[in-house]
Amino acid sequence: MENVSSHMHHVFILYGIQELGRNKPLYFFLTFILYVAIITLNLSLIATIVVEKSLHEPMYICLCNLCATSLYGTVGFYPKFLIDLLSNNKAVISYAMCVTQTYIIYTSAMCEIAILTVMAYDRYVAICKPLKYHSILTPRRLLNLLLLAWIYPLSMAVISLLLTLRLPICESRIDKLFCDNPSILKQGCNSNSAHVNRLWSIIMIVGQVAQAVLIFASCTQIVHICVGSSEGRTKFIQTCLPHVLAICISTLAVLFDLLYSWDGAASLPLHVRNALGLQFLILPPFCNPLIYGMQLPNIRRTFIRSLRCSGRRVGCKRTH
Template sequence: MENVSIVRNFILVGFNESFSYRITLFSLTLLYYCMILFFNISLIAIIILDENLHEPMYILLCSFCFNGLYGTTGFYPKFLLDLLSPAPEISYAGCLLQAFVMYSFACCELSILAVMAYDRYLAICRPLHYHSLMSKRRLSQLVCFSWLTPFCIFSINVGLTSRLKLCGNNLQKLFCVNWVIVKLACSEADTFSNQAIAYCIILIYCFHGFFIIWSYMHLIRTCVRSKDDSRKFMQTCVPHLTSLLTFAVTTTFDLMFMRFGFTGLPQDLQNFISLEFLLISPFVNPLIYGFKLNKIRNRILRLVREGGK
């Protein structure tokens, strides 16, 4: 595949107003990223090392935390380097790679949330069939589906973008996303394939959203009739709903911002809107599950007590 674009590097214009306090921003961002790494890696290690947590719900949570590490690693190290650079830019190939990571991270997050909703539906609505329906083989297939589907889709998407002839190299963001690159295409460039794939992706992940809604309609209907199911719902589904709501709000803001733009807003506010899904979800999710799920919370408290002796 021959790359016909004459652009070799992109200038990240979103940094223009950040340089007056970049040392402070660098220090805070580094601390925040270290906390994200610590919380997610700790939760993953607890699940892997404790055999009592080798259940579908916790394995899916482990996959969820891995995805958080994957997405943030695609952004924070480059962002920290850019804060120390006098002229932040990124190579064309690097930009395509980062765009692939950002999109696959977001869609993988929704896929895992959909699988987690299915797992809770089986556990609460069909408990007698749970272990036969959520076998190790089925769980492996679902985890592979949640990771491989976004990877395959966005490989095609980014591949199509790499063939476009671009007539600009200023990205109005702090990082690369596919849609912003496509908007730099020359007027004569054929972007129909890119737009068609984009709408197909939206349709696919809308089905994910509808499936989650369908699952929770059945969950709520079942829990209303039983106190035991209601207690199980509050313990295991509330963290999932919180993660889902956080994901929905942050990605909706980012999609609206990319598609319609809010150029009248201050640059710092625009940057924050575009970064919400990388700031909130990877940090909040391990905390929510760590404090809310009894088995994980008890394991953490046990480790704290043992460490204090």
């Protein structure tokens, strides 16, 4: 507890923002537009699913949770980043805010992978075992799976956070636009004291890889079933292709972040490392609602009808 108490007065400097220099106003404008777009797209998709009763099915309920993880994760980064871009001073962040930001950003990414795993299971049952779909994926089982998809990452990250809090901090330089666990560990007074943290990080990575394997296995089975008929291929394109694209985007973004955290990446220019590190805060939150909104016919029809109704304001009746 002595370490935690002494940490509260420690301040980190985010040197990644210093690289932006005189271009801060431009980056503020672009980031603000992007953040508003992310909020609008995800909230619109959530509202469409909540309001339209015909969309109260497992796949769309999972999609609501996926959008919620995006909104949750971006809250941990964009407001602070926008404030730093407006400031002419060095970008500083307190220890308490740094660990909070780390927790929010990385639990959102872990929750996203977990929810994508649940969605992969939903698509597997729907296409490979259609006659047993409603008996297998009952509302109670879906609720339990979604609770697990949130509780597992949040609790695993709590342990990681507690392990980080016990370490003494001596340095203040973070070469990123935001805080993350590897960056905090590098500020420790003794790198040898962080071996438990690294071991726990490996355990967490293994958990994420295991979920990726489950997703890949379900996609393989789905493709095997669907390629045999034109009806199956149509179903795959309409309901599974968005999920496959979302998985690819999330995986690519996580790989970029891992490359950023890799020690060998230190030789890359800072602006390149900044671009790599931001991908999982840009691509999934922005692309997922667009992909699902445009590709899933039920959501697309409902959203277009809602826009027409809001334009006319009268005489609109929902069709089920």
